[in-house]
Amino acid sequence: MTSYFTPGSILLRLLAAAAIGTACLPAQAAGEAAAWPDKPVRLVVPYSPGGTTDYAARQVAQKLSEATGKTFIVDNKTGASGTIATQEVVRSAPDGSTFLVTDTTYAMLPLQFAKLPWDYRSDLVHVGEIIETPLVLLVPEKSPFKTVEQLVSYARAHPGKLNYGSGGQASSTHLAAEMFRSVAGISLTHIPYRGAGAALADVMAGQIDVLITAAPTAIAPVQGGRARALAVSGNERLATLPDVPTFAQAGLPSYQVLNWFGLAAPKGTPPAIVEKMNRLVSQVMSDPAMRDNMARQGAQHRSMGVAEFGGYVQQQVVLWADVGKRVGIRPE
Known part of the structure; x- marks a missing residue:
């Protein structure tokens, strides 16, 4: 038996095939996800x-x-x-x-x-x-600074003498510290590391003066007596560090970084x-x-x-x- 296809019938068949293929796409995607x-x-x-x-x-x-x-x-x-x-x-x-x-x-x-x-x-x-x-401002446990005010006062009197560590150039810990430096109106020397973990190790060892890092990184060293926290960002104190003031309570209300x-x-x-x-x-x-x-x-x-x-x-x-x-x- 001979079949005859007009241009119109061919177009209809192509459109139908495309529709079937399109309809299969959601099912295929669902299968991939499953x-x-x-x-x-x-x-x-x-x-x-x-x-x-x-x-x-x-x-x-x-x-x-x-x-x-x-x-x-x-x-x-x-x-x-x-x-x-x-x-x-x-x-x-x-x-x-x-x-x-x-x-x-x-x-x-x-x-x-x-x-x-x-x-x-x-x-x-x-x-x-x-x-x-939130972020936490850390200093070595043996640091002479007990408050943000003491740290800022010393840094203003001795520009560039104190340093701070970071997880790398233009990292979050770098920019967070730069914002702190800017808000506080002080000069600090930047020491970049290949990751915040390495910077944390050196602040605990007393090799660097300041580190601003995320709370999960900071809490254990502070609770373990290996570093001292001077302030936390955010609107409230951390339940795990109740004695550490917010930056606002420490005199720097414009420092708000998460x-x-x-x-x-x-x-x-x-x-x-x-x-x-x-x-x-x-x-x-x-x-x-x-x-x-x-x-x-x-x-x-x-x-x-x-x-x-x-x-x-x-x-x-x-x-x-x-x-x-x-x-x-x-x-x-």
Whole structure:
């Protein structure tokens, strides 16, 4: 039997086939999300072990492993203020097996590098927040300074004599300290490290005079008598450090800085997988036991959708670009 196809019938058949293919896409996406993770998932941390970014990553990796019965591992890739790790993730297969652990420093990278090897607006998908934390101003336990007022008075009388450590040039700990220096009207010498963990070790050893770092990093050394806290950012004192005043209570009310930590995926990662990771992170970080544990560390989780968190990251880039200009940091 001979079949005859008119141009109109051919067009109708093509449109029908396209419609069937389009209808299959949601089912295919749902299948990808249901099967994920089907292999170990790496959470790439741009800094050395011991800092708050590493801490946040290990907390969420453990809970994600428990919630899914799958393997989530932390992979520390240090160097170049986080750009080495970021570039590795940008180049990774967008299959949901690799995520970048971002933090406030990620939003500050344009301050350090005039040209980055990726576009932060398009080469990564910002998945969601893990935690956000206040900052703590630390000095060595044997430091002569017991209050912010004493520290500031000495620094004003001896410009440049005191130093401060940071997790790297244009890192969150660097910009946080620069903002403190600017607000207090003092001169301090910057000593950059390859990660906040290394800077913390040296402030405990008395090798540096000042460090401003996230609360989860600072609480244990302070409680253990290995460092002294002079002030915390935010509107309230930390329940775990009740004797430490806020910056406002210490005489610097305009110092208001918080650190945030999140996840990002390579561009092209299936949206269904990105959404599933977002929901999983919110689920495990909102668990009452985890929430209480985070509170003891001075941290909290703020649940945001993928689009909302992406917008927040863009706002942070603009905010810190303005801060960098005000304190005189120029990209190289």
